[in-house]
Amino acid sequence: KNTYITMNEGNSRKINDIQVGDILANNNMVTGKIMVETKGSIMYELDDIFVSDSHIVKYGDKWIPVSKHPNAKKCTFYQEPYLYCLNTTNKTIVINGHIFSDWDEINDNDIINIQKNTNHMFNEKNDIHKCLDGGFVGHTEIKLNDGVVKQIKDIRVGDILENNTSVYGIVEIDGRSLNGQYIFNLGNKIVEGGPNLTICDKNINVTSTLNLIENYDSYLDNQINSKKPTSKIENKLYHLLTNKKTFYIHNIRFYDYNASIDLFLDKSKGKLLSMKYV
Numbered sequence: 001k002n003t004y005i006t007m008n009e010g011n012s013r014k015i016n017d018i019q020v021g022d023i024l025a026n027n028n029m030v031t032g033k034i035m036v037e038t039k040g041s042i043m044y045e046l047d048d049i050f051v052s053d054s055h056i057v058k059y060g061d062k063w064i065p066v067s068k069h070p071n072a073k074k075c076t077f078y079q080e081p082y083l084y085c086l087n088t089t090n091k092t093i094v095i096n097g098h099i100f101s102d103w104d105e106i107n108d109n110d111i112i113n114i115q116k117n118t119n120h121m122f123n124e125k126n127d128i129h130k131c132l133d134g135g136f137v138g139h140t141e142i143k144l145n146d147g148v149v150k151q152i153k154d155i156r157v158g159d160i161l162e163n164n165t166s167v168y169g170i171v172e173i174d175g176r177s178l179n180g181q182y183i184f185n186l187g188n189k190i191v192e193g194g195p196n197l198t199i200c201d202k203n204i205n206v207t208s209t210l211n212l213i214e215n216y217d218s219y220l221d222n223q224i225n226s227k228k229p230t231s232k233i234e235n236k237l238y239h240l241l242t243n244k245k246t247f248y249i250h251n252i253r254f255y256d257y258n259a260s261i262d263l264f265l266d267k268s269k270g271k272l273l274s275m276k277y278v
Contacts, residue, residue: 001084003049005095015084020174020236024086025094031129031177032087034103034257036169036241037157041083042067043075047096050075052083056101063107082157087133089126104128104261117264118210134209134260135173135237136193137181142249152238152249161247169241171257175234182227184209189250192230194237198255198263200246200276207263207276246275 001016008023022030041052044066051057053067053074066072085103086093093100106114111125114132122131138153145160159167175181175194184191186204191197197209205225206212212227239257246253255263255272262268 001080001082003051003084003095005093015086018086020172021176024088026090028088028090028092028094029174029177030086030088031133031174032103033172034085034087034169034241035157036083036085038078038081038083039168043078044069044072045075046072046098049095049098050078051100055085056105058099058101063101087129089129091125091128106261106265110265113266114261114264117266117269121210128261129174130177130179132196132210132260132264133173133178133237134194134196134198134257135171135175135239136191136197136249137234138236138238140191140193140238140249142247152240153236155238155240161242163244163248165247166243167240167247168243169257171239171241173237173239175237178237181230181233181237182209182214183230184212184227185224186250186252188224189252191249191252196260198259199252200255200259200272201253202277204252207273245272 003015004012005015006012006025008025008027018030020030020033043050044053046066046069051066055066056063057066057069059069087102087104091102093102122128136152138151140152141149142152142155143149143162145162145164155167157167157170178194181194195210199207209227212225215223215226215228240247242256245256259272263272
């Protein structure tokens with residue numbers, strides 16, 4: 001949480017104080033902020049940067065896990081309960097001269113693969129957020145395992161959702177720079193959010209809301225599995241990361257945040273799609 005990152009104005013700010021929409025050095029906008037539990041990560045120190053073992057950093061002309069960097073030293077004692085990461089328009093985060101991948105950890109080959117699987121819906125990597133990000137409006141209701149209902153903006157790391165699903169990460173997404181926000185009619189259940197909500201439910205015949213029919217006509221408001229633009233744009237949207245890679249909203253099973261990208265990568269989409277019918 002105390003990692004300092006240089007902002008576009010030249011000042012530095014702790015990562016836990018950075019907000020979506022902030023601009024890092026080199027006009028690199030923060031499109032998402034992620035907080036996850038530290039549990040399960042092995043921490044390393046790389047030139048005074050404390051970072052988890054598997055995070056990707058550039059070394060020479062290669063991307064490698066931090067644990068493989070020759071200057072990285074394994075931490076023998078680390079007590080902070082949470083880690084923080086960002087998604088950015090440049091898909092990188094520069095800290096103390098080191099270039100780290102952002103949360104999505106995608107390389108140039110991955111971008112080509114995503115373009116292919118989304119019918120070239122975007123041209124540049126800085127379009128990935130506005131075209132492929134999702135997130136739910138803050139008042140979206142989610143049921144916990146004990147029957148209590150919370151709004152998604154109030155869900156916290158460690159909460160146990162219905163079906164004994166544990167939340168290990170929460171995601172805040174910049175809603176202002178997306179290619180629209182929508183009201184989705186999914187099996188006669190209304191859900192609101194960004195363009196790409198990924199669905200892991202065999203009762204819904206699409207996997208991403210990107211593929212829903214868009215309508216503007218009031219008489220089509222009750223058309224199942226459709227979407228229409230919302231008149232109110234939320235500044236911030238919310239998503240979750242869970243131990244089951246899914247969670248339920250209005251009895252519809254959604255993939256968690258990582259699927260927003262992973263469903264469009266050949267190396268990961270097959271396993272995710274197989275979950276839909278389990």
